[in-house]
Amino acid sequence: MSIGNSPEDERPFQDESQEARVSVGRALQQARIAAGLTVGDVSTATRVRIAIIHAIEADDFGPCGGDVYARGHLRTLAKAVHLDPAHLIAQYDAEHGGRPAPTPAAPLFEAERIRPERRGPNWTAAMVAAIVVVIGFVGFTAVKGGDSGNDAKSQVAGGGTPAPSKSASPRPKKDKPATPTPEPSDSAIAAAPQDKVTVQVSAPNGRSWISAKDHNGRMLFDGLLKKGESKTFQDSSKINLILGDAGAIELYVNGKKIDDNFQPGQVERLTYTKGDPVAG
Numbered sequence: 001m002s003i004g005n006s007p008e009d010e011r012p013f014q015d016e017s018q019e020a021r022v023s024v025g026r027a028l029q030q031a032r033i034a035a036g037l038t039v040g041d042v043s044t045a046t047r048v049r050i051a052i053i054h055a056i057e058a059d060d061f062g063p064c065g066g067d068v069y070a071r072g073h074l075r076t077l078a079k080a081v082h083l084d085p086a087h088l089i090a091q092y093d094a095e096h097g098g099r100p101a102p103t104p105a106a107p108l109f110e111a112e113r114i115r116p117e118r119r120g121p122n123w124t125a126a127m128v129a130a131i132v133v134v135i136g137f138v139g140f141t142a143v144k145g146g147d148s149g150n151d152a153k154s155q156v157a158g159g160g161t162p163a164p165s166k167s168a169s170p171r172p173k174k175d176k177p178a179t180p181t182p183e184p185s186d187s188a189i190a191a192a193p194q195d196k197v198t199v200q201v202s203a204p205n206g207r208s209w210i211s212a213k214d215h216n217g218r219m220l221f222d223g224l225l226k227k228g229e230s231k232t233f234q235d236s237s238k239i240n241l242i243l244g245d246a247g248a249i250e251l252y253v254n255g256k257k258i259d260d261n262f263q264p265g266q267v268e269r270l271t272y273t274k275g276d277p278v279a280g
Helices: 016-020 024-034 039-046 050-057 067-080 085-095 123-157 186-190
Strands: 197-202 208-213 219-225 230-235 238-243 250-253 256-258 268-273
Touching: 024 050, 024 067, 024 085, 039 050, 039 067, 050 067, 067 085, 197 208, 197 238, 197 268, 208 230, 219 230, 230 238
Parallel strands: none
Antiparallel strands: 197 230, 197 250, 208 219, 208 238, 238 268, 250 256
16 A cells, blocks of 8 residues: 555645736726726726727727737726726736837838939029129119219209118018917906806816816817816806816816815816806
8 A cells, every 4th residue: 555645635736826816907997996987987088999998808908909009008098097007017918928029110211212313503594593683783773873863963953962862662560479369367257157157177287188068968178188278168057077187177167266175187077057166
């Protein structure tokens, strides 16, 4: 009777850390749900199609169109749900064969350069131009001399002294610089009609994607508000806002500043109506 290991001891060892590790798509999905965002919210904030977001959360990167586009989508989606893009992309590279080596740029631009053909000076054109200049100068001198002689003769006959000729060339007028159109001031916002809702969105601390709609759902603006820029929206009853990075935004509603403590990277959905500015 031999003593040895039982068949159960010879089963392959299972790596529990690999089983417990969350995939890239699952990590994005969990972060989105934790942030209280729907797939539609993320699609609106990032401009990534809903079908692609569903595929990535299911770890299907085929619809992305390649590794380069997949990394770009991962970076954009990670920022939208407040994940570290570098860590997520590193995990993606590890699960998909690593990051490809960059293609050398030099061989792509070693096409044969065609040197321009050297041309000699166009002596014919130069001679024609010189003749035209000489003829013009001679004609001008003759006309100028005749006019000066007649003026001198008439002045001597009258006993007067020839008066110096004045330059006929007028002085060029300086164009006045165009006055830049100023941005609407706080006083202008305060003077807005009381029967409407007026919202000014400014980005003094950074840039942020914003979306603004009127009470009918018509899109007033949908894009990136760069640092230092501002937009003013007005409607008869209601303005709906989505702020991609509310921490970078300052709001003035119906002439009053909104002092909500928005955090950097925070997505806010706000609604303002006429009267006292209270977000709906």
